[in-house]
Amino acid sequence: xxxxxxxxxxxxIDAEEQVIYGTVLDLQDVIHFEGETVAEAAQAxxxxxxxxxxxxxxxxxxxxxxFSGHFTVRTSPELHRKIYIxxxxxxxxxxxxxxxxxxxx
Numbered sequence: 001x002x003x004x005x006x007x008x009x010x011x012x013i014d015a016e017e018q019v020i021y022g023t024v025l026d027l028q029d030v031i032h033f034e035g036e037t038v039a040e041a042a043q044a045x046x047x048x049x050x051x052x053x054x055x056x057x058x059x060x061x062x063x064x065x066x067f068s069g070h071f072t073v074r075t076s077p078e079l080h081r082k083i084y085i086x087x088x089x090x091x092x093x094x095x096x097x098x099x100x101x102x103x104x105x
Contacts, residue, residue: 002022002042002045004045004046004049005049005050005053006065006066007024007025007027007031007049007066008024008025008026008066009022009023009024009025009031009033009045010022010025011038011041011042018036019034019035019036020034020035020036020037020038020040020041021033021034021035021041022034022041022045024045024048024049024052025066026066026067027064027066028064029052029063029064031048031049031052032048033045033047033048073098083097083098
């Protein structure tokens, strides 16, 4: 996996076209890149991210970030109560309890 400025991408190989390519992960905007070698593809990834950030700056739009660290979970009131009680028993806030539980995945 490639990582650069908070963005990530996986490389794939197109054997027929003899190219290594990828797309930046977890964005609605599409950032695609390719190269003939791993080094070229990695450089193209970084160049593509830089171009994306420059473009967003030029048009006055905030660039998308892959994850903010915030998400909403909807559940039944009964499960909400059970999670809350488990958090209290563990002497943790609801958020800390859920984060600790999910970090075990």
